Amino acid sequence: MTHLFEPLTLRGITLKNRIAVSPMCQYSSVDGFANDWHLVHYGSRAAGGAGLVLTEAAAVTPQGRISPLDLGIWSDDHVEFLARITHFINQRGSVAGIQLAHAGRKASSPPPWENRSVTLTEAEGGWPIVAPSSIPFDDGCIVPAELGEDGIRDISKAFVEAARRSLLAGFGIVEIHAAHGYLLHQFLSPLSNRRTDQYGGSFENRTRLLKEIVIAVRAIWPENLPLLVRISATDWVEGGWNIAQSLELVRQLLPLGVDLIDCSSGGSDPHARIPLGAGYQTGFAEQIRRETGGKSGAVGMITSPVQADHIIRSGQADLVLLARELLRDPYWPLRAARELGQTTPWPAQYVRSAPANTPAYLPEK
Template sequence: MSILFSPLKLRGVTLANRIAVAPMCQYSAEDGFANDWHLVHLGSRAVGGAGLIIFEASAVLPQGRISPQDLGIWKDEHIAPLSRITRFIEQQGVVAGIQLAHAGRKASVWRPWEEQQGRVEPEQGGWHTDAPSAIAFDPSYTTPAALSIDGIKSVIQAFADATVRAHKAGFKLVEIHAAHGYLLHQFLSPISNQRTDQYGGSFENRVRLVLEVVAAVRKVWPQDLPLLVRLSATDWIDGGWNADETVALSRLLREAEVDLVDVSSGGNIASASIPVGPGYQTKFAARVKHEAGIASGTVGMITDPGQAEHILRTEQADLVLMARELLRDPYWPLHAADALHDATSWAPQYMRATSRKSPQRPTVDYSDNSK
């Protein structure tokens, strides 16, 4: 049996396999509301056999969106359309998770495919942004306001409130986004955080907000459900957040009852040179797993079943998160099982397409799903 298709238990939740759909922004919401695009996009990957689907970065405050079209979970009205999707995902035997996020100084920008890029001005539907310090990500972005202590407390409370909504919406896993140059990562890095109060300067001060958010989330998130944190292991630039600090923070996260660290990198420094290539971030996940003593996930240019299996078999990570490859092929897990001479379940509607003996998922009555 392959390790890729072996179960992974996180608290009271068991993933059917070690393949996770990484959070991928779709920039397709209006006022934060999930819609049919999200149902089809995420639902097809559930049919495709991933063990875990993590919904895209969902803003805990409206000003925490990357673009005006980002998914949101800052108000109770967002719960019902999210519930529709989590219900379908779970009917496929897949665990539904959500990434809670605040974009900080990287907020209020145009969608990637728009002709116009950079900041969206308030008169165009944008907003003023917040960050640890009044330092813009690059000249095309808005210069943010430095958050006050009261503003920081409001952010912490927003993450906690969003967590309560996530549970009501049927999610079984929450991931806190502290990577890719968004607000919590901005506090971690001495390049974007030049505060002189208790949230800036030393390592202990720069990690304070992440730990306070984790504590607030863990307090309201059920004890039998897993909590993940996504970290950028390095800023890929001298003087920035680095891999040693990531390991040190991961130890603190383990003590704070985080169950797995989802290890990515970069995103905080516009000019950073990143040596992108197949598996280029797995070494960081391996360090977190072995040096911090906490389960880790890895992501980044993982495309081949043998590559994913090798990562797990050599104990570089416990979970493989995939993004672009699952955009290209939502049914990659089904093909990967064949490639590894293993078996994974197929939806009964698709059983006639399998080329080998595969277990069949239970038949589901979908008649009540729209209610």
């Protein structure tokens, strides 16, 4: 039976286990650049034994940042420091992945610790925001400008350019962020997309941009490297995006070369009632896996090793993504291995009582 510590192969990449660091904005960049914080933060989680270390949302254009402090990959200059991070992650036997994103109408926001859901003004360091339709995210948010077809084309190209840079930076996996009420999800959801052109209205039209971006990124992303898409399986709002539409979307994405669907939810409507609880989104990963035959990742309030192992063993998902639990404990995978009776080596640097002749405990060559 497949378990948490069994490797997962996606195209030419094999993850040593089924534990991923879920993307988490660090709000620690200036002009989109990664720095020592990111090296230590991601490096610790690689040293902690996660099979896949996904970066936070990396903005494909400066306007696509959620906040002025977001990570970015809109310039070739961003590549050098990112390459240092991927090098360290790969050296630890983990795989480095990057999440590519555009925040759309949720861009130009303050970092979360300011605890106010508004759009920053230009005087506060904000910038003009764009979206599929001129509908603000919430009270206090600026009305976004509706994107024209040229603007849409430019954003598609920005995703492709960002993927090209991701490859140069040494990432083995790219994840396209189409969840949490950010730009690509804004196109998918009838709550935020009221367009009457080929990008709005019908299901086919609302899903067009995401499919175009997947096709364009897949065309330049090497055949042997995996491409993931994160979706919000539901808006949790009557009349919004829902699991039936997600299933149909996934059926259309898989033949385009998407290797795993990362199944999150919500983010379109700040007033949605979300039934938070242990593993509250895992059912979506299970349904998507079962009904489409594609691979899925489960995320959301997965905290205990037994819970994570059960998700894999019972075939609910192929991968588990942990966010806050891996902030609390970067060494969660190593602890989980011990708790589940698996043998996963700690970094050699940390081992003081290695049994003689145990290759697993020897430093890498």
